[in-house]
Amino acid sequence: MAVGETMPIRDALVVSMICPRSRLEGTALLDLCSRPDLDSSMRLLCSSLDAAFTDPSTRPDLPRCRAGLAMLERMVRTLPSDYQVQPLAITAYIMWWTGEGDAMDYALRALGLDGGCTLASIILAAFRHQVRAAWAS
Numbered sequence: 001m002a003v004g005e006t007m008p009i010r011d012a013l014v015v016s017m018i019c020p021r022s023r024l025e026g027t028a029l030l031d032l033c034s035r036p037d038l039d040s041s042m043r044l045l046c047s048s049l050d051a052a053f054t055d056p057s058t059r060p061d062l063p064r065c066r067a068g069l070a071m072l073e074r075m076v077r078t079l080p081s082d083y084q085v086q087p088l089a090i091t092a093y094i095m096w097w098t099g100e101g102d103a104m105d106y107a108l109r110a111l112g113l114d115g116g117c118t119l120a121s122i123i124l125a126a127f128r129h130q131v132r133a134a135w136a137s
Helices: 007-018 028-034 039-054 062-078 085-098 103-113 118-128
Strands: none
Touching: 007 028, 007 039, 007 062, 007 085, 028 039, 062 085, 085 103, 085 118, 103 118
């Protein structure tokens, strides 16, 4: 499964749920997966992730996030544990951002499978320091 092997796939899944649709036109997500070294790919990823932490006007598209979370949950249920780390970490991130679900549990599950999972570590640090998504603060 690609998401367990390549971070650009993980990043594209996150961006597909948190980035405003208006910024996902053309080949933006495909470029993020296949050409992550492009300036436009790096800008899209960095600005999307940064906005979740700092821009109160960037709010979750709850139907889109919930659809993504349902897809990730199906992935976790059907994948061998070695491939569950990134779907669990993405789930933790989206749950943290939307304020729905048990993000900390998903982050801990990801870290239980791979103690070096940076995305899950970021979510745990956010909880530890009581950092909430900008829109929810």
